[in-house]
Amino acid sequence: MTAMRFFSDNAAAVHPAVMEALAAANHVDTAYDGDAISQSLDAAFSDLFETSCEVVWIATGTAANSIILAHFVRPWQGILCYEEAHIEVDECGAPTFYSGGAKLMTLPGAGAKIDAEALKARIAGIRKDVHQVQPAAISITNATEYGLAWRPDEVGEISEIARANGMKLHMDGARFANAVAFAGCSPADVTWRAGVDALSFGFTKNGAMMAEALVFFGGSGGAGVRELKKRGGHLLSKGRFVAAQIRAMLKDDLWLANARAANAGAQALAQACGGRLMHPVEANELFVRLSAEEAADLRALGFDFYDWGEGAARLVTSWDQDAAAVAPLAAAIAAL
Amino acid sequence: MTAMRFFSDNAAAVHPAVMEALAAANHVDTAYDGDAISQSLDAAFSDLFETSCEVVWIATGTAANSIILAHFVRPWQGILCYEEAHIEVDECGAPTFYSGGAKLMTLPGAGAKIDAEALKARIAGIRKDVHQVQPAAISITNATEYGLAWRPDEVGEISEIARANGMKLHMDGARFANAVAFAGCSPADVTWRAGVDALSFGFTKNGAMMAEALVFFGGSGGAGVRELKKRGGHLLSKGRFVAAQIRAMLKDDLWLANARAANAGAQALAQACGGRLMHPVEANELFVRLSAEEAADLRALGFDFYDWGEGAARLVTSWDQDAAAVAPLAAAIAAL
Amino acid sequence: MTAMRFFSDNAAAVHPAVMEALAAANHVDTAYDGDAISQSLDAAFSDLFETSCEVVWIATGTAANSIILAHFVRPWQGILCYEEAHIEVDECGAPTFYSGGAKLMTLPGAGAKIDAEALKARIAGIRKDVHQVQPAAISITNATEYGLAWRPDEVGEISEIARANGMKLHMDGARFANAVAFAGCSPADVTWRAGVDALSFGFTKNGAMMAEALVFFGGSGGAGVRELKKRGGHLLSKGRFVAAQIRAMLKDDLWLANARAANAGAQALAQACGGRLMHPVEANELFVRLSAEEAADLRALGFDFYDWGEGAARLVTSWDQDAAAVAPLAAAIAAL
Amino acid sequence: MTAMRFFSDNAAAVHPAVMEALAAANHVDTAYDGDAISQSLDAAFSDLFETSCEVVWIATGTAANSIILAHFVRPWQGILCYEEAHIEVDECGAPTFYSGGAKLMTLPGAGAKIDAEALKARIAGIRKDVHQVQPAAISITNATEYGLAWRPDEVGEISEIARANGMKLHMDGARFANAVAFAGCSPADVTWRAGVDALSFGFTKNGAMMAEALVFFGGSGGAGVRELKKRGGHLLSKGRFVAAQIRAMLKDDLWLANARAANAGAQALAQACGGRLMHPVEANELFVRLSAEEAADLRALGFDFYDWGEGAARLVTSWDQDAAAVAPLAAAIAAL
CATH class of the missing domain: 3.90.1150.10 (Aspartate Aminotransferase, domain 1)
Known part of the structure; x- marks a missing residue:
């Protein structure tokens, strides 16, 4: 079966180490995220990314992307992204739903990387008045929808534009592991050191059962993220079982x-x-x-x-x- | 530990049969809900409830309640519920979020069962104009927030009021199993035979890891439910692992x-x-x-x-x- | 006719001075709010209230209340108000719509004034966690729904509670003129000097055709208000005709x-x-x-x-x- | 001044006949839309369009467009429109706001008329699953954003595609009068006879003060439109003053x-x-x-x-x- 299935990494089996971690987590008695496994994630990601991180875990990438973006923009603002980005074409409008109405504003780019010049031109073309939606965040995908890995300097080029225009930069990392493995850079270099504010770090496609991490760099994501998670019905009562998957995925890399x-x-x-x-x-x-x-x-x-x-x-x-x-x-x- | 933990059934361990079902599901290769386990749920619930059911599974009770209610009301309508109902006081406004703005309209009742007379009076007191929010659904909880089980005739009393006013009736069954076990009635008697349109059937508190079923009675829930699930970020790519939990919970009762x-x-x-x-x-x-x-x-x-x-x-x-x-x-x- | 109509001040005629102002405004050529009349409102209200004000005008009280409240709370937060407040029972859920889902949380009070003790108890009873909606604003109505005028010290008692809990205080002044006329106090004393952050100042019931002012005290309402107005379809292209009504109402008191x-x-x-x-x-x-x-x-x-x-x-x-x-x-x- | 102002018809004066109608309406005592002027609009438009119409009036074109579109689509659905349509680039996201999150999906077209072939290709390219937003309405603008008038057969070509795909067809008629005056066709021919379900009929740019009509062809727009109007804060208490403008504009053509x-x-x-x-x-x-x-x-x-x-x-x-x-x-x- 393994030799025949090439339609999606979403369909792969769960790694044995993750299954073992689930069994081990069954001996922990705590509701919601009060358990030791959940509580350990901030430190684990802070180690991995060499900076203080605040981490919120969740069951799907769609929810991870949507909650980060909803946290970064107000309902009347916009999100700039590649024209075939997953958030634009494969999430049934979830980022707009979670943000209370934010508009996705799309851009072209070779290999599904937003073109920096097109990005600048698009921003310059928006009248700064209340008639036009003003973008407040940029979202890039790493690896991209066409399987390319962003290099730190490419991310830096985008983040510079974000900073210059007062926007946040989000990285959809459903296949972040594959991108980092190829690029050979440190996780830090291609994220916060290159100007990324928050990362959706995907584990489900890479051996977990259902586990994604919202990683906010620089200490804290700020108020509101956990409310969005709860309000979206994503706060699991036995949350330790998702945290345990992530711990297993981080262990020994x-x-x-x-x-x-x-x-x-x-x-x-x-x-x-x-x-x-x-x-x-x-x-x-x-x-x-x-x-x-x-x-x-x-x-x-x-x-x-x-x-x-x-x-x-x-x-x-x-x-x-x-x-x-x-x-x-x-x-x-x-x-x- | 088991002898000491009385703060929540949310904190209990996962039943061994559920853990075994997860292990077994790891040998199935399909993304989203295309696998045989997921596909079997409609029939399994139709058997249990002695009528044709459409079933959508999800990871949390908050999401289950919110999606059913969002499906039953339009953004400008209301949902009648007990004044301390979980949807009112413990879900961070999730039903309002999913419905696009519906208003929860609360009622008193002994033992957390909506009082039928108070319900009738409340409905009668709402002017039928565009200034006042018009309720379109009633939600009851079984077992109630104070641990009581609804009897079929009590549910029927509420559903009669719902029908007379063109409203849908939802049952939040986070502890539906406990209620049915006490009442000794059939699952059918206390739900659709008594006029319930849809049930949030909870398994997480009762031995599953994260698994709830939205059960629509009478064939089909209608268009929109799966869109709400996807849009809320609740369509798991490896969904078979939630479906498998539910199958394990239903097996041999x-x-x-x-x-x-x-x-x-x-x-x-x-x-x-x-x-x-x-x-x-x-x-x-x-x-x-x-x-x-x-x-x-x-x-x-x-x-x-x-x-x-x-x-x-x-x-x-x-x-x-x-x-x-x-x-x-x-x-x-x-x-x- | 005038002698017979007592069902609502909403049904009264427009004052002749307002009609004259409309005719005069017909000689001004500018779209949106760029005209001299619109531009003069900040200064006019700053004079009246003896402090720097930012003013946004709009055609209805429902829109005025909703936009101020939407500006003060995030979608997952709550708004405390009297149990029969206009925003609760007569606006078809507009404040929830504009805020993207905020919950109205109601309180009793004699003569439709929120009871300060009940307010404190209600706030104290809310668990500070993500399961419960956290209120971020309080709204009072002056004159109240039962025709009473708030005294400055009564407003101060409420605003003290708001401040102590990090909440904003809104005053729905659909009949603010009647309240001030009765109380004999200055407009400043019963608003910002007593701790009110923003006022919906109604003119429609008091002789205008359709004109309400959102008055933000202390310089600026902050970013977002005008976006909410435009997004709600309330930015009139010939806006000078609403601004002109307000100027006429302010002229010579x-x-x-x-x-x-x-x-x-x-x-x-x-x-x-x-x-x-x-x-x-x-x-x-x-x-x-x-x-x-x-x-x-x-x-x-x-x-x-x-x-x-x-x-x-x-x-x-x-x-x-x-x-x-x-x-x-x-x-x-x-x-x- | 008139000889110099060419930046917008939004800035023009109000026609004297409209001013007279406002003065006349000041002798009518009724709140909301219960007055004889408001009540006469359905019949007046039914005459003009030679079919039974349901009409709702409102103060802005943004609100008119948004409420019709919100009425035609559910929050998770989409609206197809020209890539520079007013609803896409000049309404601060209002249609998404009113619809609770619907996505605008844009298309090219010469002279700002949606290209029929591009429309068909776009619809065919959308996978019929829950991952992709499914469009449920098409919006065209007449006269277009580049000043062209739609001919009845051109509208028919679009409406045929709409019907074949179960979508509603909306016409943004901010300059409908100018388009009809040029095309020389009857209002009926270029709207419902060509398959249009609802029209935003603009009067503000054409001599009114603030007055637009939502015209639903074929008897009734269905439940929900008036709730959206009230909820958006667009139900004026002295509504007769907007209805009167429209009556004046219709009188003697x-x-x-x-x-x-x-x-x-x-x-x-x-x-x-x-x-x-x-x-x-x-x-x-x-x-x-x-x-x-x-x-x-x-x-x-x-x-x-x-x-x-x-x-x-x-x-x-x-x-x-x-x-x-x-x-x-x-x-x-x-x-x-």
């Missing part, structure tokens, strides 16, 4: 090991794909040219993946699909 | 066995409390008169529970606290 | 003269009502005991007014109904 | 006469502009190529207008600016 495995699988497939690649392969997603006939051939062999418009497909590797595990698909593609 | 155990623990404590009881004990909550000194004495022995205003306390038993397990506390109370 | 006339009419009726009065008559509203038969008798004579529950009625005088104008009704009541 | 005058002024300018025109001139707006130097020259002569990006300007004529009135500007442009 399991998050990084898992991401490296998935990335290695992607690289192995990339070699097999050769000229079919539509974007450089950096994290764990491949976008490849594939005719309908070729796609049918691969599916006949049992491989499962999504079409990506006409004549193209998306392949995603997961933490349990390293280079060896993807060999059958690599061979099948090479044989097309 | 584990939900009923767990509730009976907790209720038995509550009855054992009730006998020890005698004249201290402020409400009849029907489900798994006890509200008892207890002086500050007596409370301190019990806490000195290691027992953990909440004060409930001055001179009173709340004791809650969980699925792992049957009559035998609560014997130490029963003895300590008797010895006060 | 027409607002005070009109209120005095209405109050005098109310006092004349009060003498005729004697023991029928249910509340002291201070502004321009009377609540009187009146049997169904008596009410029918008065209506048979042509008088128009609202019943106010069983055996009671509400009489409202307007700026064009001074003591002489109400003589027929006074005589009819005396003759009952 | 003043709306059409005013629009014809403004259009004639625009045509006179169009002749003077010749090759400078960027769009055909159909209604009362001209978009012309004009260097910074030329613009400065015209302004030095006293003419007032907006720049429209670099090297371009917008000229708008009003009801009081017919061909004769604009002669000075026409001459000045010709002399450039």
Whole structure:
């Protein structure tokens, strides 16, 4: 099964270490986030990011993104993002819902990275009056929707624009682990040191069951975040079971090991794909040219993946699909 | 630890059968709700309730209540409920958030059951114009906030008023299992046969990890519920892990066995409390008169529970606290 | 007609001076609030209130109240008010709509003035956690819903509680003119000097056509108010026509003269009502005991007014109904 | 002054007939919309549009558009519109606010008319799942943001797409009068007969003071519209003064006469502009190529207008600016 599933890292199994952590957490008696596991997360992330962090955990990436953005903008303000960002096209309007009405304002960019010049032009084109929605935050995705990893200086270029215009910078890190594993930089370098105010750090796609962290850099996210979490119905009474997943993922850098495995699988497939690649392969997603006939051939062999418009497909590797595990698909593609 | 924890069934451990179901679900590869476990829930609840049901699962009771109510009312309408209902005092305004602004309109009632006469008078007192918020739904809690179980005819009395005024009837069943276990009626009798349109069926307090079901009776809840779930960030990519908890709870009526155990623990404590009881004990909550000194004495022995205003306390038993397990506390109370 | 209409000051005619101001404003060519009339309002109110004021005008009292309150609270917070306050029972949930979901939390009080002790107890009873909605503003109405005028020291008692709890204090002044005319105090004394942060100053009931002012004391209301106004569709392109009404009402204290006339009419009726009065008559509203038969008798004579529950009625005088104008009704009541 | 003001029809004076109607309405005593003038609007519009209409009046076009759209979509749905539509770029997010979060989804189109092929492609490209926002309404503007008038068959082409996809069709008619005056069709032909469900019929830019009508074709707009109006703070207590403006505008087709005058002024300018025109001139707006130097020259002569990006300007004529009135500007442009 593992050798056949390439439609989403969302569908992968939960890592055994996470399952063990859930079993261990079952011996803790405390409601809501009062338990020792939950209480330990601020320190754990502060260590990882080499700065004081305030961390709020939650079950989905959609909720993580929405709550951070709702915290950064008022209902009548806007959020600048890439035109195919997950928050724009795949969250059923959740950021607008949580923020009480904020407008997503979209921008183009190669490889799903917001283009800095387009960003500046867009901001300059907005009249500073009450008739037009004024953006108050920028959201970027790392790894991007097309599987590219942001470099610290690229993030810095965006954050400089954010700062100059009094905006907050959010990073949607549903695949943050894969991006960091590829870029080889420290988590700090590509986030707060480059000007990111808050990160949605995803674990679910990378081996957890349902666990994402809202990481606010620089001490505190400020009042309101926990109210948004509770009001959205995301405060679990047995919250220790989500905190425990995150602890397990952080322990001995399991998050990084898992991401490296998935990335290695992607690289192995990339070699097999050769000229079919539509974007450089950096994290764990491949976008490849594939005719309908070729796609049918691969599916006949049992491989499962999504079409990506006409004549193209998306392949995603997961933490349990390293280079060896993807060999059958690599061979099948090479044989097309 | 089990013998000492009486502050909330939210803090209890997860039942071993649920943990086993999670492990088993880890061998299923599908994202979102496309897996066989998730797909089986409609049929499972339809069997249990002896009618066609549409079921949506979610991680918290706050989200379950809010999404059902948001589905039943428009933003400018109201929701009638008991003045200390969980939706009114313990959900940070979540039903108003999900509904886009609906107003909670509160009513008195003995034992936290809405008083039918007060309900009729309240409805009659609302001018039918655009200046006043018009209620469109009634929400009752079973077991109630004071631990009482609704009887089918009592529910019918409320639903008759709902029907006569074109309103929907919602039941918050965070402790539905405990209520049914006490009342001895069928789940159908106290819900749709008595006029309930939708039920928040809670499993988290009764042995699950994080699992609640929105049960719509009569075939379908109608369009919009799944959009509200996704938009609220409650569509888990590995959703099978919540569905699996619910299947485990339904299997061989584990939900009923767990509730009976907790209720038995509550009855054992009730006998020890005698004249201290402020409400009849029907489900798994006890509200008892207890002086500050007596409370301190019990806490000195290691027992953990909440004060409930001055001179009173709340004791809650969980699925792992049957009559035998609560014997130490029963003895300590008797010895006060 | 004037002698017969007692159901609402909302139904009164527009004062001739206001009509003249509208005609005069028709010779000004500017869109939105860029005209000289609109620009002059900050200074005019700053003079009247003896402090620096920021003023935003709008067409209705519901919008004025809602925008001020939405500006003072975040969506997950609450607003404390009297249990029959206009914002609670007569605005179709507008303050919740504008604030993005804030909860109105109601309190009792004699004559529709919030009881200070009840207010303190209510605040003390709210757990400071994310489960319960935390109030961030208090709203009082002057004159109250039962026609009483707040004295400066009474306002001060409430504002002290607001300050001690980090809350803002709003005054709904739909009948502020009538209250000030009765109390004989300066507008400053009963507002900002007593701790009020913002006032909805109503002119529509007192001789204008559609004109209310949001008055923020102490320099500036802060960012966001004008966005709320525009977003609510309340920024009129020919806004000078509302600003002109307000200027006309302020000129030579027409607002005070009109209120005095209405109050005098109310006092004349009060003498005729004697023991029928249910509340002291201070502004321009009377609540009187009146049997169904008596009410029918008065209506048979042509008088128009609202019943106010069983055996009671509400009489409202307007700026064009001074003591002489109400003589027929006074005589009819005396003759009952 | 009239000869100099070309920056907006929003800045024009109120027509004398409207001023007279306001004076006449001052002799009517009724609150809210219970007066005879307000009650007569349904019939008046039903006559004009040759079908049964339900009409709700309001003070601004932003509110008119937002309430109709909020009535047509649920909070999690979308509204398709032209990428520079007024609702998208000039209303501070009001349609999203009123609808409780609906997403505006933009489309290109020549002359600000939505391109039918682009519309079909956009709809086809939306996955029918809960992850993507599903549009439920289409909004077109007539006259368009670039001053073009929709022909009945063009509207029909859009409405056919709307019907095929279960969507409602809204027409923003802030300058509906100018569009109808140019197209020479009946109001019915370009609205409901072409498939429009509701029209925002603007009068403010065309000689009224503050008056817009929400016109629902086919009998009734359905429940909820008046609640949205009240909840938005748009129910004026002395509402007769807005209804009276609309009656005055409809009387003897003043709306059409005013629009014809403004259009004639625009045509006179169009002749003077010749090759400078960027769009055909159909209604009362001209978009012309004009260097910074030329613009400065015209302004030095006293003419007032907006720049429209670099090297371009917008000229708008009003009801009081017919061909004769604009002669000075026409001459000045010709002399450039």
